[in-house]
Amino acid sequence: xxxxxxxxxxTARVAGLAELLAGTDLLxxxxxxxxxxxxxxxxxxxxxxxxxxxxxxxxIDGAPARLEAIKSDLVGIFHASRPAVSEGDxxxxxxxxxxxxxLGIRNPVRSLGAGRIVSIKRADGEPVEYGAVLFxxxxx
Amino acid sequence: xAVFSEADRESLHVRQADEAFCVGPGPVxxxxxxxxxxxxxxxxxxxxxxxxxxxxxxENARFxxxxxxHGLTFIGPKPTVIxxxxxxxxxxxxxxxxxxATTPGTDILDSVDEAKAAAQKIGYPVLLxxxxxxxxxxxxxxxxxxxxxxxxxxxxxxxxxxxxxGRVYMEKLIRNPRHIEVQVLADExxxxxxxxxxxxxxxxxSHQKLIEESPAPHLTERVRASLFEMAxxxxxxxxxxxxxxxxxxVAGEDVYFMEMNTRIQVEHPVTEMVYSVDLxxxxxxxxxxxxxxxxQKDLQLRGHAIECRINAEDPRNNFSPQAGTLxxxxxxxxxxxxxxxxxxxxAMVPPYYDSMLAKVIAFGASREAAxxxxxxxxxxxxxxxxxxxxxxxxxxxxxxxxxxxxxxxxFLPALxxxxxxxxxxxx
Numbered sequence: 001x002x003x004x005x006x007x008x009x010x011t012a013r014v015a016g017l018a019e020l021l022a023g024t025d026l027l028x029x030x031x032x033x034x035x036x037x038x039x040x041x042x043x044x045x046x047x048x049x050x051x052x053x054x055x056x057x058x059x060i061d062g063a064p065a066r067l068e069a070i071k072s073d074l075v076g077i078f079h080a081s082r083p084a085v086s087e088g089d090x091x092x093x094x095x096x097x098x099x100x101x102x103l104g105i106r107n108p109v110r111s112l113g114a115g116r117i118v119s120i121k122r123a124d125g126e127p128v129e130y131g132a133v134l135f136x137x138x139x140x
Numbered sequence: 141x142a143v144f145s146e147a148d149r150e151s152l153h154v155r156q157a158d159e160a161f162c163v164g165p166g167p168v169x170x171x172x173x174x175x176x177x178x179x180x181x182x183x184x185x186x187x188x189x190x191x192x193x194x195x196x197x198x199e200n201a202r203f204x205x206x207x208x209x210h211g212l213t214f215i216g217p218k219p220t221v222i223x224x225x226x227x228x229x230x231x232x233x234x235x236x237x238x239x240x241a242t243t244p245g246t247d248i249l250d251s252v253d254e255a256k257a258a259a260q261k262i263g264y265p266v267l268l269x270x271x272x273x274x275x276x277x278x279x280x281x282x283x284x285x286x287x288x289x290x291x292x293x294x295x296x297x298x299x300x301x302x303x304x305x306g307r308v309y310m311e312k313l314i315r316n317p318r319h320i321e322v323q324v325l326a327d328e329x330x331x332x333x334x335x336x337x338x339x340x341x342x343x344x345x346s347h348q349k350l351i352e353e354s355p356a357p358h359l360t361e362r363v364r365a366s367l368f369e370m371a372x373x374x375x376x377x378x379x380x381x382x383x384x385x386x387x388x389x390v391a392g393e394d395v396y397f398m399e400m401n402t403r404i405q406v407e408h409p410v411t412e413m414v415y416s417v418d419l420x421x422x423x424x425x426x427x428x429x430x431x432x433x434x435x436q437k438d439l440q441l442r443g444h445a446i447e448c449r450i451n452a453e454d455p456r457n458n459f460s461p462q463a464g465t466l467x468x469x470x471x472x473x474x475x476x477x478x479x480x481x482x483x484x485x486x487a488m489v490p491p492y493y494d495s496m497l498a499k500v501i502a503f504g505a506s507r508e509a510a511x512x513x514x515x516x517x518x519x520x521x522x523x524x525x526x527x528x529x530x531x532x533x534x535x536x537x538x539x540x541x542x543x544x545x546x547x548x549x550x551f552l553p554a555l556x557x558x559x560x561x562x563x564x565x566x567x
Contacts, residue, residue, distance in 0.1 A: 075163055075180040102180045103210075127184040129162040130177060131146060 014038060067118060070109060070135040072128045076102030080124045089117045097135055100128065115139045141185050143178060145171035147490035152482045161185065166492045172196045173304050175203055182212050189213035189427055195494065198403040199226040199272055215427040217382050217402050224378050226402040228271045229309035235397045238377040240370045243389060243396045245311035252292040256285060258310050265313040268292060270299035274401055276348035277302040281313060316550035317389040320356050322371040323411045324384050325422055327432045332375045334368040335415050336441050338407055342536060344459050345553045350529065351536060352407035353446040354414050357507060357545025366395055383423045409478060413445035413503040444510040445503045448518060451495040454527040462526035463491040472517035476503040489526055497523065511537055
């Protein structure tokens with residue numbers, strides 16, 4: 001048996017391909033060479049397979065995030081809402097996440113739907129320009 | 141602090157500014173005319189003053205008022221003066237009060253019917269012009285009553301889109317005069333100086349300037365003195381401060397006030413070259429409350445300067461604007477050559493704005509030397525990816541009429557017509 005076909009070498013190749021697949025949004029990866037094939041597939045999670053479903057998206061590791069950026073549509077000072085939201089918070093529907101103060105006017109920034117707050121990109125009191133990313137949400 | 145739209149994110153002015161803030165998406169009304177975003181940017185970044193440049197809100201008295209209301213110094217004249225002189229229709233009335241000759245015309249026209257009646261009285265052909273305008277925007281020649289409805293609708297729409305002010309007024313069209321303008325500077329202590337004249341008669345059929353020079357060739361000293369005296373008198377009459385330009389139509393020895401632009405002009409570099417002055421710096425100094433520090437007798441004109449506007453336009457297709465990526469950009473250099481630009485190799489030309497890519501300015505000890513330097517500079521300029529006006533400018537510079545300095549605002553349209561006729565073989 002050649003080194004290349006030794007079980008330990010094969011395991012290493014499969015592990016490498018699995019890592020490659022995990023870094024993409026592909027569902028299936030198949031490599032064929034010299035009559036041999038290695039095929040990897042991403043397991044689709046169903047609701048009844050995951051403990052503590054529905055709602056606890058944070059329990060799913062490696063699930064691809066559909067990140068949506070919430071951006072400022074004007075120039076002003078960003079302020080967090082009270083009570084403030086935190087990274088990881090699960091939003092069940094549309095709610096105010098913060099506001100942009102511009103020329104003395106309070107302009108709400110809303111989530112426009114459900115999702116999980118993946119990141120908060122601006123600090124309370126920070127000046128923001130048009131188009132500045134304020135939050136990243138995972139719509140699930 | 142520089143402001144920019146999303147379409148201008150990679151512009152040179154953004155890259156070279158100490159700080160830059162995005163004020164909106166590409167379309168002008170949501171970015172460069174977005175007063176709340178502009179004011180908010182100035183306030184939250186701790187700016188003391190706002191320089192409006194040229195175009196957009198540069199002659200918007202309301203914007204100047206809003207700046208003042210928020211404790212920001214507007215680098216330009218006071219709002220009341222912008223209203224009096226920047227409003228083109230009002231300015232003519234003010235000039236007439238100051239004893240300055242003006243072209244026959246009207247105040248703001250509130251309807252197309254009013255326009256028709258006014259034209260009947262003045263006599264065709266007439267010119268509809270945007271009261272907040274410049275750059276040929278919102279301007280239409282109307283040869284007869286049959287053209288008025290479409291021209292009025294078109295002029296008001298373009299004026300609204302370009303300046304957020306769709307009002308237009310009317311002037312008698314004087315056929316093929318020279319467009320001669322006078323640069324002025326005035327401080328807040330009553331000192332007013334004129335910094336020579338510029339000949340801006342090389343204009344596209346749309347009345348947008350293409351080539352400007354200072355001093356104006358073959359202008360008699362009587363006319364020159366008359367222009368400077370009227371410009372100075374007008375400024376003192378209205379209490380003008382900061383930089384401005386009074387534009388006149390000159391036909392022989394006859395001079396008519398046309399309009400005043402209460403801002404820095406696109407072609408200001410030719411004045412800067414012949415007077416060794418930084419006009420934008422003077423604007424900032426004046427706005428900061430500093431005296432000019434010199435008087436008319438201290439100013440000395442030296443040499444000759446010419447500016448060519450390099451626009452992303454196809455001169456062979458009615459100067460239609462071009463958008464796209466500039467795959468290669470090489471600008472000229474050498475003695476007496478200056479280039480003002482915001483583009484570079486790989487830059488995108490967005491479809492939202494004026495088509496100007498660069499201004500190439502050539503200075504020489506004489507007009508002939510300036511022309512020679514400009515021709516060399518244009519031949520060395522490379523812009524690939526869009527059509528430009530480089531070849532058109534070279535062609536103009538080579539014509540006998542330009543070289544002799546004997547041209548008027550009908551010169552370029554006639555040249556283009558002759559070329560078109562030659563191309564089609566028609567007579």
